[in-house]
Amino acid sequence: MKTIIVVGNGMVGYKFCEKFISKKGSENYKLIVFGEEPRPAYDRVHLSEFFENEDAKALELAPVSWYVDNNIDLITNERVTDIHRSGKTITTAKEREFSYDYLVLATGSVPFVPPIKGVEKEGVFVYRTIEDLEGMLAYAAKLKKTKPNAKAAVLGGGLLGLEAGKAVMDMGLEPHVVEFAPKLMPRQLDSRSSKVLQLKLESIGINIHLSKATNQILGNGTITGMEFGEDDTLNVDMLVVSAGIRPRDEIAKTCDLEMGVRGGIVVNNKMQTSDEAIYAIGEVALYNQMIYGLVAPGYEMAEVAAEHILGKDTVMSSEIDMSTKLKLIGVDVASFGEPFMPAAKGHSILFEDKTKSLYKRINVSHDGKKLLGGILVGDATDYNMLHQIYLNGMAIPENPEDLIIGARGEGGASFGSAMDLPDTAQICSCENVTKGTICGVIENGSCENFAEVAKCTKASTSCGGCKPMVVDLVNETLKSLGKEVKNSVCEHFDYTRQELYGIIKVKRLTSFDETLDACGKGDGCEVCKPVVAAIFASLYMDTANKEDVIQDSNDKFLANIQRNGTYSVVPRIPGGEITPEKLIIIGEVGKKYNLYTKITGGQRIDLFGAELNDLPAIWKELIDGGFESGHAYGKALRTVKSCVGSTWCRYGLDESVSFAIELEERYKGLRSPHKLKGGVSGCIRECAEARGKDFGVIAVEGGWNLYVCGNGGATPKHALLLTEKVDNETCIKYLDRFLMYYIRTAAPLMRTAAWLDKLEGGMEQLKKIVVKDSLNIADELEREMQFLVDAYECEWKQAIENENTKKRFNHFVNSDDRDDNLVFVPMREQKMPEHWGN
Amino acid sequence: MESILSKYIKVSPNEVKVWFKAASVGDFHENGGACVKYRDKQIAVFNFKRKGQWFACQNLCPHKMEMVLSRGMLGDENGIPKIACPMHKKTFSLETGENLNGDLDAIATYPVKIENDFVYIGFSE
Numbered sequence: 001m002k003t004i005i006v007v008g009n010g011m012v013g014y015k016f017c018e019k020f021i022s023k024k025g026s027e028n029y030k031l032i033v034f035g036e037e038p039r040p041a042y043d044r045v046h047l048s049e050f051f052e053n054e055d056a057k058a059l060e061l062a063p064v065s066w067y068v069d070n071n072i073d074l075i076t077n078e079r080v081t082d083i084h085r086s087g088k089t090i091t092t093a094k095e096r097e098f099s100y101d102y103l104v105l106a107t108g109s110v111p112f113v114p115p116i117k118g119v120e121k122e123g124v125f126v127y128r129t130i131e132d133l134e135g136m137l138a139y140a141a142k143l144k145k146t147k148p149n150a151k152a153a154v155l156g157g158g159l160l161g162l163e164a165g166k167a168v169m170d171m172g173l174e175p176h177v178v179e180f181a182p183k184l185m186p187r188q189l190d191s192r193s194s195k196v197l198q199l200k201l202e203s204i205g206i207n208i209h210l211s212k213a214t215n216q217i218l219g220n221g222t223i224t225g226m227e228f229g230e231d232d233t234l235n236v237d238m239l240v241v242s243a244g245i246r247p248r249d250e251i252a253k254t255c256d257l258e259m260g261v262r263g264g265i266v267v268n269n270k271m272q273t274s275d276e277a278i279y280a281i282g283e284v285a286l287y288n289q290m291i292y293g294l295v296a297p298g299y300e301m302a303e304v305a306a307e308h309i310l311g312k313d314t315v316m317s318s319e320i321d322m323s324t325k326l327k328l329i330g331v332d333v334a335s336f337g338e339p340f341m342p343a344a345k346g347h348s349i350l351f352e353d354k355t356k357s358l359y360k361r362i363n364v365s366h367d368g369k370k371l372l373g374g375i376l377v378g379d380a381t382d383y384n385m386l387h388q389i390y391l392n393g394m395a396i397p398e399n400p401e402d403l404i405i406g407a408r409g410e411g412g413a414s415f416g417s418a419m420d421l422p423d424t425a426q427i428c429s430c431e432n433v434t435k436g437t438i439c440g441v442i443e444n445g446s447c448e449n450f451a452e453v454a455k456c457t458k459a460s461t462s463c464g465g466c467k468p469m470v471v472d473l474v475n476e477t478l479k480s481l482g483k484e485v486k487n488s489v490c491e492h493f494d495y496t497r498q499e500l501y502g503i504i505k506v507k508r509l510t511s512f513d514e515t516l517d518a519c520g521k522g523d524g525c526e527v528c529k530p531v532v533a534a535i536f537a538s539l540y541m542d543t544a545n546k547e548d549v550i551q552d553s554n555d556k557f558l559a560n561i562q563r564n565g566t567y568s569v570v571p572r573i574p575g576g577e578i579t580p581e582k583l584i585i586i587g588e589v590g591k592k593y594n595l596y597t598k599i600t601g602g603q604r605i606d607l608f609g610a611e612l613n614d615l616p617a618i619w620k621e622l623i624d625g626g627f628e629s630g631h632a633y634g635k636a637l638r639t640v641k642s643c644v645g646s647t648w649c650r651y652g653l654d655e656s657v658s659f660a661i662e663l664e665e666r667y668k669g670l671r672s673p674h675k676l677k678g679g680v681s682g683c684i685r686e687c688a689e690a691r692g693k694d695f696g697v698i699a700v701e702g703g704w705n706l707y708v709c710g711n712g713g714a715t716p717k718h719a720l721l722l723t724e725k726v727d728n729e730t731c732i733k734y735l736d737r738f739l740m741y742y743i744r745t746a747a748p749l750m751r752t753a754a755w756l757d758k759l760e761g762g763m764e765q766l767k768k769i770v771v772k773d774s775l776n777i778a779d780e781l782e783r784e785m786q787f788l789v790d791a792y793e794c795e796w797k798q799a800i801e802n803e804n805t806k807k808r809f810n811h812f813v814n815s816d817d818r819d820d821n822l823v824f825v826p827m828r829e830q831k832m833p834e835h836w837g838n
Numbered sequence: 839m840e841s842i843l844s845k846y847i848k849v850s851p852n853e854v855k856v857w858f859k860a861a862s863v864g865d866f867h868e869n870g871g872a873c874v875k876y877r878d879k880q881i882a883v884f885n886f887k888r889k890g891q892w893f894a895c896q897n898l899c900p901h902k903m904e905m906v907l908s909r910g911m912l913g914d915e916n917g918i919p920k921i922a923c924p925m926h927k928k929t930f931s932l933e934t935g936e937n938l939n940g941d942l943d944a945i946a947t948y949p950v951k952i953e954n955d956f957v958y959i960g961f962s963e
C-alpha cells in the first residue's frame with residue numbers, strides 16, 4: 001500500500017480525490033488529505049450564494065461521511081508547514097509528521113492585497129472563504145444598526161470584484177466598485193463592451209469608479225474612506241479587496257521546489273513539480289508560465305495528476321481555455337477565446353445597441369472560416385453555442401455577422417442546434433463531459449431525462465453554465481429516438497400540466513384525491529397539489545376555499561405570507577381608481593390592526609403585518625366597506641393598471657380608466673398557470689406601461705391596439721401587437737380567446753411571454769389562432785371564459801361567511817392565544833418584522 | 839434564536855411520559871395541518887388522511903426560525919410522508935424529521951395517538 005498525501009482540501013484537491021478513487025488501481029493507495037480550513041471542501045465558485053441562505057452545508061462538495069466511506073483520511077483544521085523531500089515526510093502546524101510516496105499540492109491561492117497604506121484597518125475584507133463572508137456579514141449588520149445608509153467599496157473591477165459588488169449590495173450597503181484600469185473586467189472586455197456593462201451595472205445601482213489608483217485607506221483604526229488623488233476621496237464604511245490572486249506556494253519554499261519569478265510552483269504537462277514524487281494542481285500550479293484562476297483547468301490538472309500517479313501518460317492540454325461568463329443575475333457578460341483581436345490574426349465584427357445595453361463582438365480568422373473569440377454583453381444566451389463553435393473549430397456561416405445578429409429575414413441566430421456539434425465537443429468544461437457522452441447515455445437507455453443525465457455524467461453539476469445546452473441535447477436526443485420529451489408535473493403525475501388539464505376536464509374530476517386515484521400515484525406533494533388546485537379553478541372557478549389543503553402557501557390563507565409568518569392584505573382597487581371614502585376605510589383598518597401600509601407597484605394599497613388570527617376580522621371590515629379580494633396571493637389576475645386617459649388628460653384618445661376597470665372586473669379571480677397582469681393606456685405615451693404586461697391595450701386613432709405576452713419582473717419583455725384598431729367588444733373577444741388558450745396550454749408557473757417563446761410558430765401562430773380562429777376553437781374558448789366570468793365569487797366573502805372556513809385562520813387549534821414568537825421593530829413611522837438572524 | 843430551537847427534541851414512542859390531550863379529531867383538517875400549543879411549545883399536527891396516519895413535529899422551521907410548518911403542504915416523496923414549509927418549500931420527513939431537499943438539521947417529531955376521537959401528542963416532560 002502506497003500513501004498519497006494531498007495538501008489542501010479546496011475545490012481542486014477534492015476533485016483529485018474524487019477522480020482518483022474512481023480509477024482502477026486506486027485500491028492500492030491510501031489517501032490522506034490535509035485542509036487548513038475548518039470544514040471539508042466547498043464550492044467556492046458559488047460562494048456568493050452563502051449571502052442568500054448562509055447555509056455552509058449547501059456549498060459542501062461532499063459530506064465528511066463521503067471521505068470515511070471511501071477510506072480517505074480527511075484532516076481538517078491542520079496546516080501542512082514543511083516538506084522534507086529527502087525522507088519523503090511532511091510536518092504539520094500541530095507538529096505531527098507523516099510519510100508519503102506521492103505528494104499532491106493543491107493549496108490554491110490567496111487574494112492579493114496591494115500594499116496600500118491603511119489596508120490593515122478594521123472594515124477591510126477579502127473575498128475567498130466562508131469565514132471571510134461571515135466576517136463581512138457581521139460587520140455589515142453592525143454598520144447598518146448605526147448607519148442605515150452605509151457604503152461599501154470593492155477594490156478591483158474584475159470578474160470577482162463585480163461579484164463582490166453585487167454581494168455588498170445584497171447586504172443592504174451602497175455598493176461602489178473601484179478599478180485601477182480605465183475599464184471593467186480588463187482581462188476579458190474591450191473598452192466599448194466595458195462601457196455597456198458599466199451602464200448596465202449603474203442602472204441596477206452599483207456605482208463604478210474607473211482609472212482610480214488608491215493611495216491610502218482613510219480612518220482612525222476603522223475605515224472611513226479611500227483616497228485616490230489629493231482631493232479625490234470616496235467615503236466608505238467597508239472595503240472588499242479583490243485585486244487578483246497570489247498562489248499559496250510558501251510550502252514549496254521550505255523544500256526548494258522550482259518556482260516562478262512571481263510565484264507559483266512550476267509543473268510540467270504531467271503536473272509534476274521539479275521533484276517527480278511531488279505534484280502541484282489548481283491555483284498554486286504554474287503551468288505554461290501561467291496561474292489559471294478558474295476551476296475547469298484545475299479539474300483537468302486533477303485528472304492528469306491522478307492518471308499519472310496510476311501509471312498512465314495522460315497530459316495536460318497545451319492551450320487552456322479561459323472563456324468565462326459572469327454569474328450576476330440580470331447582467332449577461334461573457335467572453336471566450338481571444339476576446340481582443342490583434343489585426344494580424346483576423347478581423348472583428350461588432351454590434352452595439354446602446355438603448356438596449358447590448359454589445360456583441362466576434363473575432364473571425366482572415367479567411368472568414370473560423371471563429372477565434374468574442375465578447376457578449378447584455379445578452380449572453382448564445383454564449384454556449386458560440387463557445388462550442390470556437391472550441392471545436394466548426395465552420396461558420398458565409399456571413400459571419402449572422403452569428404450575432406441572426407440571418408436577415410428570419411429571427412434568431414443562424415447556427416443550428418446543439419445537435420450539430422461534433423460528438424467530441426466538450427459541453428461541460430468543469431466536469432469534462434462531451435456531447436457524445438450526454439447523448440450516449442440517453443441512446444443506450446440508461447438515462448431518460450436531464451436530472452438522470454446530470455446524476456450519471458456529472459454534467460452541469462459544477463458551475464451549471466452549460467445546463468441550457470445539456471437540456472437541449474437531452475430533449476433533442478429523446479425526440480430523435482421517437483421518445484416523448486416529458487415535462488411531467490412531478491413523481492405523482494406522469495403527465496404535463498396540459499395533459500392533466502385535459503384529463504381532469506374530460507373525466508370531470510373535482511377533488512385532489514379523486515384525481516390522484518384516477519391518473520396519479522402516491523399521496524401528492526407541494527408541486528402537484530397547487531397545479532391541480534389551479535386546474536380546478538380554471539375549469540370550474542373553484543375558489544381556494546373549496547379544498548384549502550391543496551392550495552399553495554399564499555392561496556391557503558388567501559393572503560401573502562411574509563418574512564415573519566404574518567400576512568399582507570390587498571383589496572382590489574380596479575384600474576387604480578378609488579374614492580376618498582374608500583381610502584378612509586383602508587386607513588382606518590390599517591390603524592386599527594396596526595398594519596404597515598404601502599402603495600404597491602400595481603396601483604393599489606398593501607397592508608402588511610396582519611396576524612393570521614386577525615385576517616377574517618380585517619376582511620370583514622373591508623368587505624363591509626365595499627371591497628373585494630385583490631387576489632394578490634394567487635396565480636390569478638392581479639391588476640389592470642390604467643393611466644388617467646381622455647377623461648382628464650389632454651392627449652388621451654379614449655377612456656383608459658373606464659376600460660381598465662371593465663377588464664379588471666371581467667377577469668378578476670381568474671386563475672391561470674402564472675399570475676396575469678394587464679394595462680390600459682390612453683395614448684402611445686403609455687403612462688400605464690401596458691406593454692410591460694401580459695396583456696396591454698393602448699388607444700390609437702381609430703380604436704384600441706391589443707398587445708400580449710409582455711411582462712416586467714426577472715426577464716422583462718415588451719408585449720407584442722396582436723391586433724390593431726379594434727373596438728371594446730372585439731378587444732374583449734380576442735382577450736377571452738387569448739387568455740383561455742394560455743390557461744389551457746401553458747406549463748405551471750410559465751408567464752405568457754415564456755409561453756409564447758415556446759409556442760411553435762410564435763406570434764404569427766398565436767394571431768392565427770386568436771384572430772383567424774385557425775383551430776376552430778374560438779367559440780369554445782369564449783364560452784369557457786364566459787362561464788368563468790359568470791361563476792366569479794369573492795373568496796374572502798365566502799371565507800368569512802362560513803364558520804368552518806374561518807377556523808383555519810386560528811394560529812392554534814387548542815387555544816385562542818396568538819403566536820408569541822412574532823417580533824416587530826419600528827421603521828420610520830410604521831413597523832417591520834425583525835431581521836432574519838440566520 | 840438557537841434557544842428556541844433547543845426546546846424541540848425528538849420524542850420516540852418509548853420515551854413518552856405525558857400524553858397531552860390536544861383537541862378533538864374533528865378540529866383537524868383532513869390531509870392538512872394545525873398547530874397545537876403545549877406549555878411554551880408550538881407543535882404542528884397533521885391528519886394525513888390519505889395514508890391513514892397522524893404525525894406531529896415542531897412548528898418551527900429550522901431554515902429561518904419561523905413558526906409556520908403547520909401551515910405547510912403535506913405530501914410524500916418516494917413513499918416517505920413529508921411536510922413542505924410554506925415559506926421556501928424546504929421539505930421534512932414526518933417519520934424521521936430529516937430535511938429531504940437540503941442540509942438543514944432534522945426537525946423534532948413527536949408520537950401521536952387517537953383515543954375516543956381525541957388527538958394526543960406524546961412528550962417526554
Ligand code: SRM
Pocket residue numbers: 560561562568569570598599600601602603604605606632638639675677692693710711712713714715751
Ligand atoms: C406588493 C408588490 C411590491 C410593491 O410594494 O409595490 C409586490 C410584491 C410581491 N411580488 Fe411583485 N409585487 C408588486 C408588483 C410587481 C410588479 C409591478 C407591476 O405589477 O406593475 C412586477 C413586475 C411586472 C410583472 O409582473 O411582469 C412584479 C414582479 C414580481 C415577480 C416576477 C415575475 C416574473 O414573471 O418575472 C414575482 C415572482 C413570482 O411571481 O414568481 C413577484 C412576487 C411578489 C411577491 C408575491 C413575492 C412573494 O411571493 O411573497 C411579493 C409579495 C406581495 C405581498 O406580500 O403582498 N413579483 N411585482 C407589488 C404588488 C402589486 C399589486 O398591487 O398586486
Ligand SMILES: Cc1cc2nc3c(=O)[nH]c(=O)nc-3n(C[C@H](O)[C@H](O)[C@H](O)COP(=O)(O)OP(=O)(O)OC[C@H]3O[C@@H](n4cnc5c(N)ncnc54)[C@H](O)[C@@H]3O)c2cc1C
Pocket residue numbers: 007008009010011012013014034035036037044045046047048078079080081106107108109127128129160163248251281282283284292293294295296298327463
Ligand atoms: C467568490 C469566488 C467566485 C469564483 N467564481 C469562479 C467562476 O465563476 N468560475 C471559475 O472557474 N472559477 C471561479 N472562482 C475560482 C475558483 O474558486 C478557484 O479556481 C478554485 O477554487 C481553485 O481551487 P484550488 O483547490 O486550487 O484552491 P482552493 O479552492 O482555494 O483550495 C485550496 C485549499 O487549500 C488550503 N490550504 C492552503 N495551504 C494549505 C496548507 N499548507 N495545508 C493545508 N491546507 C492548505 C486552503 O485553506 C484551501 O482550503 C471563484 C473564486 C471565488 C473566491
Ligand code: SF4
Pocket residue numbers: none
Ligand atoms: S421586487 Fe417584489 S418580490 Fe422582490 S423584494 Fe420587492 S416586492 Fe418582493
Ligand code: FES
Pocket residue numbers: 899900901902903904923924925926927928
Ligand atoms: S423558513 Fe421554512 S423553508 Fe425557509
